[in-house]
Amino acid sequence: MSGYYIDIAFGDLPKFAADRFGTNEGLVFESRRYTYADIASQVDLHARALMDVGVCAGDHVCLWMLNCDDWIFLSFALARIGAVQVPLNTRFRTRDLEYVLRQSDSSTLITHTVAGGPDYLDMVRELVTLPGKRHRVDDKNFPKLERVIHLGATSPAGVMHFSDALASPYTSAHQLEEQATAVQLDAPVFMMYTSGTTGFPKGVLHHHGLLRNIAERGFRMAITPNDVILNYLPLFHAFGYSEGALMSLLTGAKQILTANFDANESLDIIERERVSIMHGFEAHAKGLSEVQQQTPRDLSSLRTGIFAAGMLSATPIAERAVKTLSPLQPISGFGMTELWLGVALGALDDDFEHRTATSGYPGIGYELRIVAEDDERLCDVGEPGELQVRGEHLMIGYYNKPRETAEAYTADGWFKTGDLALWLEDGYLRFLGRIKDMLKVGGENVDPMEVEGLLLEHPGVHQVAVVGFADERLSEVAVAFVERAPETTLEPDEVIAFCKGKVASFKVPRHVLFLDEFPMTASGKIRKVELRERAREELSS
Template structure:
């Protein structure tokens, strides 16, 4: 590759983009690899071939049609990882329905907002997960009349009052519904929306990134190509399916290459991951850095034979260089890759390759993905020279349709030339390798979860004693970052850290609840009245004795 003279790269490839819907591609894959393992779910004792998975997907999709849903309707899924999740993902795609991913950690206020923002007509839900009682929350929301669009709730695990059982849906379909499903396979277009994923914004309210068949099918395919996946691979997927990491990098990368999807549990448990890799002889393993740290640090780590591993993905937050080196040497993952991207870009734009020099594989996020463009620009929008820092902008097949029902926020993110402005600060070297060096926005990445402080601030403003609040991210050795809330109380009010955290319990996801709370009389500001969050971060680090981790 010629050395760059400006910070612009585009992914040249001899392999064309896939011009099919997810359903059409999956049908062809199921025929090609009919007898190969498609899905292994350890905690459910599920082991299905591609042919078996296709039958279950088709039956569930026909059942959704029998319930009266038509292409374009939104169907939510609120569940941890399980076999029903991937069935729903593929069945909605085949039926032309738009799958809406609801974060399993969401509580009342968040679920209320998400389901109503996109007018979900149906919801596939688990009963509960950890401390989240999904059925209880849904009963409360429906009893209060807060879900006017929701017509059908499908419960994983069996029918309940006012809810259909997941396993009962296929039986609702007749021959005409299966025939209609076949017709839809010929009618659906690959540029149609297939998936909505919520990503928080600086307004404090989640935005629904709307992705198409073309977006996520191609991204999953080229991720798998970079990893050199084949029908011989078995990929352990402990990352959540509601996120692009699970459903695109995981499920679609596997399905497009005939590989087996292996789920070690409902949620992440380091011991279950180690046991699953050893038992199933997995060749690939996914995770955010905190997951790999937990696996490497487990007391029984050395007892497990992980020699079957060769590849995998570490992504979701900056990857500590020393952790990457240990993953390569101690977990046998010589071909492990790092990915960078965002939900709005399906998600991957950069990925390291097994052929890259080790220092580039552990010290960068790799080079541009096939058929994708990236430029690094300064504050005036001009492309900067190689080695200089600027905002990363990306363009190509992977850029979302837009934010659901939010033209204003879409136009702020995607300019007239279709460049997606990521808000991330990055630099390209002369060979085209990318380093992510910071964030223009104040986004906090805690254990792979993107958190926008404004959303937490908006919620904390509801507390009757809070006059003003600012939320920042501070370094954390386990999660990469943790939340710290600086709070100005109303005149004469008294409050404790425990009271603030108690106010958050059950209303916002656990990972959004500030670990640190500091009561202050004022915030550091510029003469024009702008809050100086960088000074707040520096002071919080000093007071709490926190140290920044060195990352790639």
């Protein structure tokens, strides 16, 4: 491959941005504001400190932290010295952490203390035998783990206190530059674990070539230094890392980073900071729309952003967001960790229907095909099948999982997404959902997203998910999990009655279960595998 952006390593981005946009503000987190020159300086300082404590090129380093400015600095510092960053889901608990620490072969774990939040260090102590006075970990259960680094004002026993290394790193700027120059662009730069909607997640390896993908999308969305990106998406997830941290440095757009998503806080920031770009999933669009209707803010600065659309369950949410968050003109898109973002992407001049009911147009550098499940022929327009992808920006592979990597591809080299999709007449894509989520009721296919989209029209339904439950006569039937809207009372019979007459009888849920909160992945997806198990437990008893 050739071209300008492909010659830039992740670790070079801060200097690249500082040279182009140096005095412009590039990052805002809480009360701290940084110019692009400040970011480059902080990244180099963190890189030198990491080298001081023993992190080397090729090391795998876990970042287990909420969104913060240090996350940004450490991420690019690791790339600068040629280490492989392994961002961890902040919803992980001990069992998840144990699996990823071991499976990723990480030499270093970096974490912090969050006031009022989960105690990450306590969870580390439950798993890892930390050293006494020494800093080197020696635990046979984690043979590759050498050190745990803690960011914070205190210095707990058994961990390295990173502020000491930051205060006066002895690694020189010249030594760092020598290290950075040796970084190979086709080497892994990060290992991002999949959301894990089923089973344990897999570590997806990517190299520096992804920067071309992001730069091209920046051009398509006309992102410039005049833009302000609000990033409430988790940095350990592809969406937040790509469209916030990386896009900001490539384009000069200011990134306003928050620790997590809060609709009220986000709307206040949009008004105060004159945000022009934000992204999200259905949960974000729904939350922002609801709060904006309750307490309107000045959103006149909003321009665009990527929001999920196409699925029947997402369309009513997208339609409401376009109207409520005006003048925001969101575009739809499709991506996944293995393929990265922009596999399909809408256009800035898309009409209302394309913004809310499609998943975009095939992106630059990707080839897409939709294959029939039964005979593997190419599907006709309007015919659902499995979406398969090949192109320049696909993963290196799943770390230490050669069998799973091989099984992810067809014999002729197409990645099998496991997603159901169809082509529209004009060449746009519509994502329909995960193939494994489809129900087979008495021999009839039922798209759970169709039923979910219908139920979301009920004023008493705040959130809903439909899964299958085994049935002797019909093979399986639909179960609707419902989170009631605030201050509403809703009974199962009402939910079922609302569906009758609007959809075919085999699509109507046979059971309705209520819950206060859905189990979610970090990317805002409902963990349906947990709901299926809950349905089995509650309905089989």
